[in-house]
Amino acid sequence: MMTETDKTAARRAPVKNPKRPAPRRGRTTDLMVRWSFMFPAVLLLVTLLAYPIFYTIDISFSRFDIATFGAAEFVGWDNYREVIGDYRFWESLKVTMIYLAFALPLQVVLGFGIAYLINVEWAGRGVIRALFIIPMVVAPVVAGGMWRMILDPLWGIMNYWLGLIGVGPMDWFGDPGLAMASIIIIDTWRWTPFIVLIATAALLALPKDVFEAARIDGANWWSTLWSVAVPLLVPVIAATFVIRWLGAVKMFDIVLAATYGGPGKATNVINLFIYEEAFRSLRFAESAAMAVIVLVLTMVLTGLFLRASRKLEELF
Amino acid sequence: MLAGMAGSLVLAAMPLAPALAQEGLGTAEEPVEVRIIANEAFANSWQTLLVPEFNKKFPNVKVTFDGVPYTELLAKMMLDATSPQPEYDILLVDDPWVPQLAEIGALADLKGEKVAALTDSDYDWDDFNAAPLAAGDWKGTQYAVPVRSNVLLRFYNRSLYKAAGLPEPTPEQTWGEFFADAEKLVRDTNGDGKADVWAVDTYFVREPLTPTIWQSILNANGGSLLDGSGAPAFANEIGAKSLETHKRLLDYAPPGALGHGFSDSLQAFRQGLVANLFNWGSVYKSTAVDPKSTTLTVDEVGIQVLPVGDAHAGTHRGIWIAGISSKTEKLEASWAFLQWLTSKQGESVNASLAGSFPARKSTLTGTPAEPWLGPVYQALQHAYETAASGEMWRIRSPKSDAAQQVLADEIARGLAGQATAEEALATAAEKIAKVLD
Numbered sequence: 001m002m003t004e005t006d007k008t009a010a011r012r013a014p015v016k017n018p019k020r021p022a023p024r025r026g027r028t029t030d031l032m033v034r035w036s037f038m039f040p041a042v043l044l045l046v047t048l049l050a051y052p053i054f055y056t057i058d059i060s061f062s063r064f065d066i067a068t069f070g071a072a073e074f075v076g077w078d079n080y081r082e083v084i085g086d087y088r089f090w091e092s093l094k095v096t097m098i099y100l101a102f103a104l105p106l107q108v109v110l111g112f113g114i115a116y117l118i119n120v121e122w123a124g125r126g127v128i129r130a131l132f133i134i135p136m137v138v139a140p141v142v143a144g145g146m147w148r149m150i151l152d153p154l155w156g157i158m159n160y161w162l163g164l165i166g167v168g169p170m171d172w173f174g175d176p177g178l179a180m181a182s183i184i185i186i187d188t189w190r191w192t193p194f195i196v197l198i199a200t201a202a203l204l205a206l207p208k209d210v211f212e213a214a215r216i217d218g219a220n221w222w223s224t225l226w227s228v229a230v231p232l233l234v235p236v237i238a239a240t241f242v243i244r245w246l247g248a249v250k251m252f253d254i255v256l257a258a259t260y261g262g263p264g265k266a267t268n269v270i271n272l273f274i275y276e277e278a279f280r281s282l283r284f285a286e287s288a289a290m291a292v293i294v295l296v297l298t299m300v301l302t303g304l305f306l307r308a309s310r311k312l313e314e315l316f
Numbered sequence: 317m318l319a320g321m322a323g324s325l326v327l328a329a330m331p332l333a334p335a336l337a338q339e340g341l342g343t344a345e346e347p348v349e350v351r352i353i354a355n356e357a358f359a360n361s362w363q364t365l366l367v368p369e370f371n372k373k374f375p376n377v378k379v380t381f382d383g384v385p386y387t388e389l390l391a392k393m394m395l396d397a398t399s400p401q402p403e404y405d406i407l408l409v410d411d412p413w414v415p416q417l418a419e420i421g422a423l424a425d426l427k428g429e430k431v432a433a434l435t436d437s438d439y440d441w442d443d444f445n446a447a448p449l450a451a452g453d454w455k456g457t458q459y460a461v462p463v464r465s466n467v468l469l470r471f472y473n474r475s476l477y478k479a480a481g482l483p484e485p486t487p488e489q490t491w492g493e494f495f496a497d498a499e500k501l502v503r504d505t506n507g508d509g510k511a512d513v514w515a516v517d518t519y520f521v522r523e524p525l526t527p528t529i530w531q532s533i534l535n536a537n538g539g540s541l542l543d544g545s546g547a548p549a550f551a552n553e554i555g556a557k558s559l560e561t562h563k564r565l566l567d568y569a570p571p572g573a574l575g576h577g578f579s580d581s582l583q584a585f586r587q588g589l590v591a592n593l594f595n596w597g598s599v600y601k602s603t604a605v606d607p608k609s610t611t612l613t614v615d616e617v618g619i620q621v622l623p624v625g626d627a628h629a630g631t632h633r634g635i636w637i638a639g640i641s642s643k644t645e646k647l648e649a650s651w652a653f654l655q656w657l658t659s660k661q662g663e664s665v666n667a668s669l670a671g672s673f674p675a676r677k678s679t680l681t682g683t684p685a686e687p688w689l690g691p692v693y694q695a696l697q698h699a700y701e702t703a704a705s706g707e708m709w710r711i712r713s714p715k716s717d718a719a720q721q722v723l724a725d726e727i728a729r730g731l732a733g734q735a736t737a738e739e740a741l742a743t744a745a746e747k748i749a750k751v752l753d
Contacts (some may be wrong), residue, residue, distance in 0.1 A: 066394060066398075066416070066419075066420055066714075067398055067419075067420040067421070068398060069394065069395055069398045087743075088725060152572060152580075153570075153571040153572030154570050154571060154572055154584065154589070155583075169571060171571055171572050171574070172572070172575075173572055173574065173575030174571070174572050174573065174574035174575055176732065176734070179575070259522075259575060260521050260522045260523050260575075260577070261522050261728075262521055262522030262574070262575060262728050262732065263521075263522065263574045263575060263728065263731075263732040264522065264728050264729045264731070264732030264733070264734035264735075265522070265725065265728065265729060265732075265734065266732070266734075268522070268725075276721055277718075277721070279387065279388065279391050280387065280524065280717055280720075280721050281717050281718035281721040281722075281751075282390070282391065282394070282416070282715075282717055282718065283718055
């Protein structure tokens with residue numbers, strides 16, 4: 001005779017159904033169903049993302065046959081040796097590093113600074129935020145061309161304005177240092193608004209009670225910024241830096257439109273060099289090798305930045 | 317039985333009829349379409365201006381131009397030409413690209429049996445000037461014909477020479493005389509203590525056409541890019557002296573000229589800010605004739621070859637030539653268009669409607685469509701002869717673009733003072749030797 005407990009246990013026990021498939025078979029079917037849902041996405045990823053990368057790697061180890069527009073025979077590390085022995089490659093990397101070292105911190109500091117300043121409630125704030133989007137949606141080539149006109153020493157308005165305060169005339173595209181400054185100015189004009197938008201959203205999401213507590217404790221504007229807002233924003237600042245780094249490292253279109261990499265080689269960033277070697281010199285194999293080196297370098301540095309940003313998050 | 321056989325043959329041939337029509341010059345019902353890949357800078361205007369003229373003679377050949385930005389044109393052309401069924405029947409290519417396209421078998425031999433059979437008896441090959449025609453030649457085979465010829469020429473502003481108290485320059489003027497005048501041509505016209513007109517502007521920016529200025533000086537000084545064996549021959553005293561001359565032009569150029577190329581230098585000249593411009597001759601109309609694009613007039617703008625070096629005057633060839641795809645199924649229609657465009661009649665139409673420079677001696681010596689073309693054609697003929705005698709063109713090789721990019725890099729370094737002329741040219745020579753190897 002079954003007790004009440006036995007009856008409950010029996011009710012809870014799975015009912016054995018002779019027609020039900022074995023658990024192993026069930027798992028297989030389940031897996032197949034899952035994969036069938038994932039397949040289109042995987043196929044798209046492999047086709048659009050992985051295939052071009054593998055193709056680039058493939059031709060970087062081959063002689064490029066212009067007649068078939070594809071990889072010919074395997075040449076091992078020859079293309080990499082060729083690239084590493086080319087001083088122009090190292091010069092371009094150096095130029096890229098100079099650009100990144102100035103442009104990224106400037107944009108992050110300006111972006112968060114502007115966001116902090118416009119974070120108070122005032123009429124027309126929405127319009128100003130909308131206007132901030134304009135530089136981002138202007139095509140880089142148009143931005144480069146437009147700034148080329150603004151900064152032109154002969155016809156540009158910038159030298160006229162500077163002349164009114166007794167500065168200049170400045171040879172924006174003829175002096176190597178100023179040419180790099182021009183590129184940084186144009187890039188900062190384009191991308192600071194992006195950071196302002198992220199920073200504004202981050203500031204609005206900060207807990208208000210902490211700021212109120214700081215105000216009650218008598219913290220002034222600077223202390224509130226330095227001791228409250230910045231520590232709370234560190235994870236967002238770090239993430240923004242990484243996102244912007246990934247965008248900035250690819251930059252070449254502004255240079256192409258504004259300075260063509262000159263004067264001399266002063267603004268010849270690595271991606272412009274790769275582009276020129278591929279599509280002007282038709283040296284696709286060497287360009288592929290350069291692209292792979294840059295890809296690896298970017299991945300390593302991105303990994304380091306992510307690690308550093310996690311450390312910063314822990315620290316604050 | 318015979319009637320039955322004939323009927324079968326007719327039936328069997330029926331599906332072929334449209335195909336045969338496609339291979340010919342088309343019919344009103346089934347026109348043939350010829351597609352052309354060209355530089356977007358003039359593809360649209362040719363479509364609008366020249367195709368209707370061609371269709372007056374060949375109404376059943378539909379010609380379509382596809383314009384592609386210059387920087388992408390060669391790569392796109394190569395990609396299309398290497399596909400099993402290319403989209404384009406005619407390729408409109410820049411001067412140095414014929415060897416690259418010929419090497420991959422992209423172009424048909426225009427003097428070969430097939431095309432010769434379709435060529436009109438009055439199509440006069442010998443009437444072409446040697447320099448522009450040679451742009452379409454590779455290893456003795458004529459793959460393309462000149463359709464839009466060009467050469468580097470010197471434009472000068474007569475008013476600025478007069479205001480500086482200088483006589484007009486002549487085609488015999490040497491570089492030494494040019495620089496002596498240049499000193500006087502940089503002037504302050506409004507008395508504010510700053511120069512506001514300058515002596516010269518041209519290509520200085522880092523781009524592949526900038527070395528053509530240095531090369532025209534090099535050639536004028538008797539130097540050459542390659543020696544007889546195809547090895548670089550410019551990293552020497554003549555090369556360095558020529559690069560120093562190019563760099564010296566900056567001393568008499570407007571501020572920011574180191575960043576100037578085609579458009580900026582042209583703009584400066586058109587606004588009357590510089591007395592001399594070294595640029596492509598084809599810009600004459602928009603620089604001296606068309607009031608919509610220039611402040612100058614025909615009477616103000618002189619045109620001639622670049623100053624004389626140690627050997628002769630300077631210039632540089634830059635011809636747009638057109639060839640037929642070796643895989644086209646519309647050979648007859650394609651050649652009909654190309655033959656018309658490069659015939660004496662077509663060339664005159666092209667010159668008068670689209671402003672293209674002709675390559676034929678008969679067009680250059682004949683009565684020009686407009687009076688202003690007279691002195692321009694005279695300068696052009698002189699430049700063709702100078703270019704032919706001094707072999708003033710870019711490196712002829714399937715790797716010419718790679719070599720030109722190396723030159724662009726190193727000439728830019730030399731002009732910007734980031735390397736001495738000797739260093740820049742030695743690096744360029746070493747790299748070009750490797751590229752051409």
